[in-house]
Amino acid sequence: MNTPLRNEHFLHLYELTNLKNQTVQLARWPVHKSVGLRVLCITDGKFEWTIEGQKYILYPNDVLVICPWQTLGHQAGTLEIGAFEWLTVVPEVLEKETDLRLGAWSNLLEGDQKITGKLLAAHAPVVLPQFKLVHDIILKIDNEIERAEFAFQTRVNQLIDELLVVIVRQLGQQQNQRRDFPQVFQKLEQLLREDLEHPWTVEEMSAIVGLGSTAFTEKVKAFSGFSPLNYLINIRISEAIKLMKRTNKSLTDIALEMGFYSSQHFSTTFKKLTGYTPGQYRKKVMNDE
Amino acid sequence: MSVVNIAQVLSYIKYYTSNMDCIITINIGTTAVKASVFGMKSQLLGSRKGSYPIFHPKPEYSEQDPEQVFLTVLYALKNLLNDEIRTGKHNVIAIGFTASMHSVLAVNRQGVPLSNAMIWADNRAQREATELKQSALGKLIYDATGTPIHPMSPLAKIAWWARHEPSLFGRTYKFISIKEYVLFQLTGEYLIDHSMASSTGLFNIHRLVWEPQALAFAGINANQLSEPVSVFHQSTQLKKQYVQLLGLSANTPLVVGGNDGCLATLGAGVIAEGAATLTIGSSGAMRVAGKRILQDDQQRFFNYLLTEGHYISGGPTNSGGVVFEWFSQQFGASSNHLDYEIATEQLLKAAENVQAGAEGLLFLPYILGERAPLWNANARGVYFGVNINHERRHFARATVEGIVFQMHSIGKLLQKYRSIDTIYVNGAYASMPFWAQLLSDVFNKTVYINDNHDSASLGVALLVLTNIGAYGSLSEAAKTVTSHEVYYPNTVAHDNYAPLFNIFERLSHKLGDEFDAIAALQEKTEPAIA
Numbered sequence: 001m002n003t004p005l006r007n008e009h010f011l012h013l014y015e016l017t018n019l020k021n022q023t024v025q026l027a028r029w030p031v032h033k034s035v036g037l038r039v040l041c042i043t044d045g046k047f048e049w050t051i052e053g054q055k056y057i058l059y060p061n062d063v064l065v066i067c068p069w070q071t072l073g074h075q076a077g078t079l080e081i082g083a084f085e086w087l088t089v090v091p092e093v094l095e096k097e098t099d100l101r102l103g104a105w106s107n108l109l110e111g112d113q114k115i116t117g118k119l120l121a122a123h124a125p126v127v128l129p130q131f132k133l134v135h136d137i138i139l140k141i142d143n144e145i146e147r148a149e150f151a152f153q154t155r156v157n158q159l160i161d162e163l164l165v166v167i168v169r170q171l172g173q174q175q176n177q178r179r180d181f182p183q184v185f186q187k188l189e190q191l192l193r194e195d196l197e198h199p200w201t202v203e204e205m206s207a208i209v210g211l212g213s214t215a216f217t218e219k220v221k222a223f224s225g226f227s228p229l230n231y232l233i234n235i236r237i238s239e240a241i242k243l244m245k246r247t248n249k250s251l252t253d254i255a256l257e258m259g260f261y262s263s264q265h266f267s268t269t270f271k272k273l274t275g276y277t278p279g280q281y282r283k284k285v286m287n288d289e
Numbered sequence: 290m291s292v293v294n295i296a297q298v299l300s301y302i303k304y305y306t307s308n309m310d311c312i313i314t315i316n317i318g319t320t321a322v323k324a325s326v327f328g329m330k331s332q333l334l335g336s337r338k339g340s341y342p343i344f345h346p347k348p349e350y351s352e353q354d355p356e357q358v359f360l361t362v363l364y365a366l367k368n369l370l371n372d373e374i375r376t377g378k379h380n381v382i383a384i385g386f387t388a389s390m391h392s393v394l395a396v397n398r399q400g401v402p403l404s405n406a407m408i409w410a411d412n413r414a415q416r417e418a419t420e421l422k423q424s425a426l427g428k429l430i431y432d433a434t435g436t437p438i439h440p441m442s443p444l445a446k447i448a449w450w451a452r453h454e455p456s457l458f459g460r461t462y463k464f465i466s467i468k469e470y471v472l473f474q475l476t477g478e479y480l481i482d483h484s485m486a487s488s489t490g491l492f493n494i495h496r497l498v499w500e501p502q503a504l505a506f507a508g509i510n511a512n513q514l515s516e517p518v519s520v521f522h523q524s525t526q527l528k529k530q531y532v533q534l535l536g537l538s539a540n541t542p543l544v545v546g547g548n549d550g551c552l553a554t555l556g557a558g559v560i561a562e563g564a565a566t567l568t569i570g571s572s573g574a575m576r577v578a579g580k581r582i583l584q585d586d587q588q589r590f591f592n593y594l595l596t597e598g599h600y601i602s603g604g605p606t607n608s609g610g611v612v613f614e615w616f617s618q619q620f621g622a623s624s625n626h627l628d629y630e631i632a633t634e635q636l637l638k639a640a641e642n643v644q645a646g647a648e649g650l651l652f653l654p655y656i657l658g659e660r661a662p663l664w665n666a667n668a669r670g671v672y673f674g675v676n677i678n679h680e681r682r683h684f685a686r687a688t689v690e691g692i693v694f695q696m697h698s699i700g701k702l703l704q705k706y707r708s709i710d711t712i713y714v715n716g717a718y719a720s721m722p723f724w725a726q727l728l729s730d731v732f733n734k735t736v737y738i739n740d741n742h743d744s745a746s747l748g749v750a751l752l753v754l755t756n757i758g759a760y761g762s763l764s765e766a767a768k769t770v771t772s773h774e775v776y777y778p779n780t781v782a783h784d785n786y787a788p789l790f791n792i793f794e795r796l797s798h799k800l801g802d803e804f805d806a807i808a809a810l811q812e813k814t815e816p817a818i819a
Contacts, residue, residue, distance in 0.1 A: 189342050242354075
């Protein structure tokens, strides 16, 4: 591998590297940050790395996805015996608090890119044990670049999309399988609260949990008594009430901050849930003074 | 066609077209609110629920947002009214309330919450509670209020606010529970029932007034708490916005109700001596009813008020179903691809096939510390007697048996004060046949599973129905509770458990110093929360 990259065809593909190490090397693998979004797959040996301050023992086919704000390396800087490969993509926008934008080369829908970014940021760090599919896709990408046949750039871009899709799906499934639903639901609730302004859809929420949207809606309903969107509205209105009672923010500002697309939309929803219009509600609290 | 048939048809038509009277109960629990509708003979006609989260801003903190809880109450109530009550053309005669004990939040003069509510699981007031418990004042307050001196009690929590958040404390107009907040939102009145008050650690359960010594310890005066009223107290002040929103008639009485522990006991049919209730859900408790409190000089029991002259006493445990869930999560799934529920089921099946006593493998279930009867936050879990023949299934069985032994250690102590002939069980775990039989064998008592699994809601229904005259008294109401599933003790199994239980009890006490030592060690090496 070690294909020279970052030519005019692949500005977004920063590196594609396969590292085989046959003797223990000191000061070769310190804890460091990556340039872009790095997908790394162990192919041989055993590594004891520190990822975001936590210690992990990694075996062949274990996969890591590291964002630029996260750190990875060996605590003492040692490079252990074994082999691993990685690919680094530099998206147009990849920041912890901002929506992920991959760039024009990607065919992933805007919403799906956002979910990808959110999921990666929510999992600090992403470690997917025994996920060989990633190795297969990286190999295909390498082959495409090596052979440089007709339309290989297009194929490579498609394969990077594919790589992200399988990672996001696996992440969701990992959530779904390793914990019971109440815990999964709690995690989802946290994500929603962190970004109430975001126009969440059921599809996005179910992708995070790793379920199809029909099964997701049923599970949420059985567990919480709410449909996913009604649950979200319940959080939004209760947060809005707190802002109305404790701050002087205008109702319009509160509405937008809480993810309502207009103050009219906010007002109707508020009245339906609480029996008061937002204006009446605020007055009620003041009058009790 | 015979005349009888026509009469029958007519009566059906009458039944389905006439308006039937009903009552509504609101049960504000730890993870969800449940709104239920009952007929005048306390038959359950339907229910709706809505859940809300628990926040843990720090490891010891457990909080809930009162605004979200209130909205969720409205949501569940509205759904119940729309889906069940209007379609059934029922008349709502009254609405009754119950809630989890020990929650407390601060509100300002306008009734605006200054904080989230600390719920029963919140442990931040550990130091305040320990200091008080070790003092002579602690004993006096326990005797007067019936609530064990523990970080769970609003007494300790308010004292924590006074020490750690003086600014919030200074701005606080009242300290109220989540149930009081819900009632305040609906009516504009601050009302606390005697039952709920009896679980605050601030209320004198003998004289039915706020206890001056407890108030002084918390640093507040009686005006900063709600007005204590009888559990039967009715408010007819439902605000007109809610009358309209819910489509209720304007004067629908709201019955204040009581705490969920006392009402679950009533709803299990237990209101006099001779029987006990036992709940194993996520946590657990065993309770008895009586006309007098249990006077335990080691402060191991709670004594709460159901209503004047009816005390509900018993012991709560941390080691309920949550312990088995822990075991199942750690050791149940052999691979990532096994569904959690299936793993739990398989483990229980495997456990069932091991003989009583798990072939000498014993488990102390204190992975969350323990409340009754040890009251030792430093207690930790122990598998004892492991030999080379023990397999995973033995561990699974020992885990369930350990939880049941823990219940028995509460029950045994209760029997020093009260006779218990039968036990009524409820809660997701205790109502499983395997668990119910185990309870029966270990206790050597007849065990009934209540037909209605939400006995707190049924308890409110009985209270409300008594209040409006459908029953002559709570005792009469309690007699209508049905329990069809019954388990009798197997004496052979009981004889197997008895010596094991003795080791369990001795070990729990002998390990006191070692529990302290290992807890101190764990505190130092506590992993960083990811």
